[in-house]
Amino acid sequence: MEDQRVEEELTRAIVLAERVRTAVDEAGSYKADCIQVGRHVDTLTDKLRSLVRFTSSAQSFYERPVRRVVAEVCTNLGRALALLRKCKGRSVLRRVVSIISAADFRKVVFHLEASAGDMKWLASVLDSNNCDVTLPPVASNDPILAWVWSSVCAICIGSLAEKIAAASRLAALAGDNDRNKKIIVEEGAVPPLLKLLNESASPEAQIAAATGLLYLSNEEERVRTIVDALGIPLIVKVLGDSPMRVQTWVARLVARMSEFDSIAQCDFARENAIRPLVTLLSFETFSDDQMMMSQGKQSIHSLVKINMEMEKHTVVVDGKNSVPNHHYRPYTSSFSSFHLDGGGRGGSNRKERENERPEVKRMLKISCAEALWMLARGNVLNSKRITETKGLLCLAKLVETEEGELRYNCLMTIEEITAAAEFNADLRRAAFRPNSPAAKAVVDQLLRLMKESDNPALQIPAVRSLGSLARTFPARENRVIGPLVTHLGNRSQEVAAEAAIALGKFACPDNFLHEVHSNAIVELNAVPVLMRLLRGNDRAQLHSLILLCYLALHATNNAATEQARLLTALEGLDKALLANSELRELVSKTIYHINLYHAGPHSQRLLYVH
Numbered sequence: 001m002e003d004q005r006v007e008e009e010l011t012r013a014i015v016l017a018e019r020v021r022t023a024v025d026e027a028g029s030y031k032a033d034c035i036q037v038g039r040h041v042d043t044l045t046d047k048l049r050s051l052v053r054f055t056s057s058a059q060s061f062y063e064r065p066v067r068r069v070v071a072e073v074c075t076n077l078g079r080a081l082a083l084l085r086k087c088k089g090r091s092v093l094r095r096v097v098s099i100i101s102a103a104d105f106r107k108v109v110f111h112l113e114a115s116a117g118d119m120k121w122l123a124s125v126l127d128s129n130n131c132d133v134t135l136p137p138v139a140s141n142d143p144i145l146a147w148v149w150s151s152v153c154a155i156c157i158g159s160l161a162e163k164i165a166a167a168s169r170l171a172a173l174a175g176d177n178d179r180n181k182k183i184i185v186e187e188g189a190v191p192p193l194l195k196l197l198n199e200s201a202s203p204e205a206q207i208a209a210a211t212g213l214l215y216l217s218n219e220e221e222r223v224r225t226i227v228d229a230l231g232i233p234l235i236v237k238v239l240g241d242s243p244m245r246v247q248t249w250v251a252r253l254v255a256r257m258s259e260f261d262s263i264a265q266c267d268f269a270r271e272n273a274i275r276p277l278v279t280l281l282s283f284e285t286f287s288d289d290q291m292m293m294s295q296g297k298q299s300i301h302s303l304v305k306i307n308m309e310m311e312k313h314t315v316v317v318d319g320k321n322s323v324p325n326h327h328y329r330p331y332t333s334s335f336s337s338f339h340l341d342g343g344g345r346g347g348s349n350r351k352e353r354e355n356e357r358p359e360v361k362r363m364l365k366i367s368c369a370e371a372l373w374m375l376a377r378g379n380v381l382n383s384k385r386i387t388e389t390k391g392l393l394c395l396a397k398l399v400e401t402e403e404g405e406l407r408y409n410c411l412m413t414i415e416e417i418t419a420a421a422e423f424n425a426d427l428r429r430a431a432f433r434p435n436s437p438a439a440k441a442v443v444d445q446l447l448r449l450m451k452e453s454d455n456p457a458l459q460i461p462a463v464r465s466l467g468s469l470a471r472t473f474p475a476r477e478n479r480v481i482g483p484l485v486t487h488l489g490n491r492s493q494e495v496a497a498e499a500a501i502a503l504g505k506f507a508c509p510d511n512f513l514h515e516v517h518s519n520a521i522v523e524l525n526a527v528p529v530l531m532r533l534l535r536g537n538d539r540a541q542l543h544s545l546i547l548l549c550y551l552a553l554h555a556t557n558n559a560a561t562e563q564a565r566l567l568t569a570l571e572g573l574d575k576a577l578l579a580n581s582e583l584r585e586l587v588s589k590t591i592y593h594i595n596l597y598h599a600g601p602h603s604q605r606l607l608y609v610h
Helices: 006-026 031-057 064-086 092-098 102-125 143-157 160-176 178-186 190-197 203-216 220-228 231-240 244-260 262-270 274-281 287-294 300-310 333-341 347-354 358-376 380-388 391-401 404-422 425-431 437-452 456-468 478-489 493-507 514-523 526-533 538-554 563-571 581-598
Strands: 314-317 320-324
Touching (some): 006 031, 031 064, 031 102, 064 102, 064 143, 143 160, 143 190, 160 178, 160 190, 178 220, 190 203, 190 231, 203 220, 203 231, 203 244, 220 231, 220 244, 220 262, 231 262, 231 274, 244 262, 244 274, 244 358, 262 358, 274 358, 274 380, 274 391, 358 380, 358 391, 358 404, 380 391, 380 404, 380 425, 391 404, 404 456, 437 456, 437 478, 456 493, 478 493, 493 514, 493 538, 514 538, 526 563, 538 563, 538 581, 563 581
Antiparallel strands (some): 314 320
């Protein structure tokens, strides 16, 4: 039982073995068979006493296999005791009534030999100089159990090389299937892996541990086990103070845990994981900005002036021309030095980081961007924290200069932050003010992607992000509305539907400037395209219908809205499309509005959709 100390369980087993020994001495029948049982019990007793001596002297050891083996030993000793008690009487009648056969003794001896084999295996895995990889009888029906036990034991007491090999074995087992993951967690592998992750003297050991934990973290309950083992403060510490290749795996671990568990997502932010992630993501991106700040130009006025000057110049990053640097970070010099180091370690490591291979730096940034994406997903507070570290500027910069997975992860992070800002006025006002350099940089890159990219995987998050920011744009914001209207005719129905959703956020009644935006959308000739979208797939049809209703209700340019065609289309809608009561009400209101205000005298009808 887990609530008992291991020493207590071992004492119980030894007492039970002594009782079996006494029963052997008291046996009145089948004497030879009982003596044979006694020899096996003596062997077990010696092994149990050796194990007691080990557990009493060891500072720490892996308890799970000890408890399991000792429990099995007690079960088999109980079987032996029950049989030997039947042999206590000498009378022929008792022997006949007991019905003892030679097979009963063979069965008991078999179980005792199996327990002796378990004890021998246990002694070997608890010996740091002799890690047995054979299969103990107790795990004969489930070999994975023995492999997990021996691996965890090696992580606990083995040499450094053995610990790395054992953590790699666990990672390989965890990568096979979810059943293995469940066994690994149930058998208590998480605390030893976390301890190995803290092995700062060996990056290989840290990577092996992080890999194992990463494979385990694909389900909420298992992630919660890592959280409950106080793993998050340790993970954040390693993230801020390790070589880049270790930080890459730890950032992946942060992303995976945040993806599957909202508690972990919040705890990482509470432990201040966002700042080192942004720091690592922006490493070697804003070096000129850092240099200017280190020269003492740290007043708000000076920083704004620096930002304006930097917009006019091109900086060089890694030997390549980059775009103008807009980075504006009113932080103290202490944070500036943290940023310069590329992490939480001392400045002496900067040269080591700069000399790291480009592919290692890129993989680190990909992992950090993914971690920020998962931390921001559905979390307003974390999104706010990212903007407070000036992460938006860094994300916008990387969206502009990078490609592939790194750009995609940055773009998805922006999508999550803008989605949070859509429903949180404080975040919207703080991070996306019209005169904010960060907000301007983000919008510029979103618009550039919409115009230049033909990849729906990039177009969709860009369109969604602009739609989420609809309430931050001033009146007559055709710079944003125009590209969105253009994408209504995108060859991808998904992109077209997202464009309709985004424009709907400009034209909906919740937007204070909905009338101005509706007129702008109509003037850009969006209505004919939307009418064609009504013949598209279900999603495109639904959202084009909603946007058409908003335009009919709010736009004042009546002629351009093609009211007659729209009225005919609304009247001919499939009833299945209007299953939603709110949509049915919106369509009814639109039909009423068209008939009452925009149709000719001969068609003053009040039509409702039922």
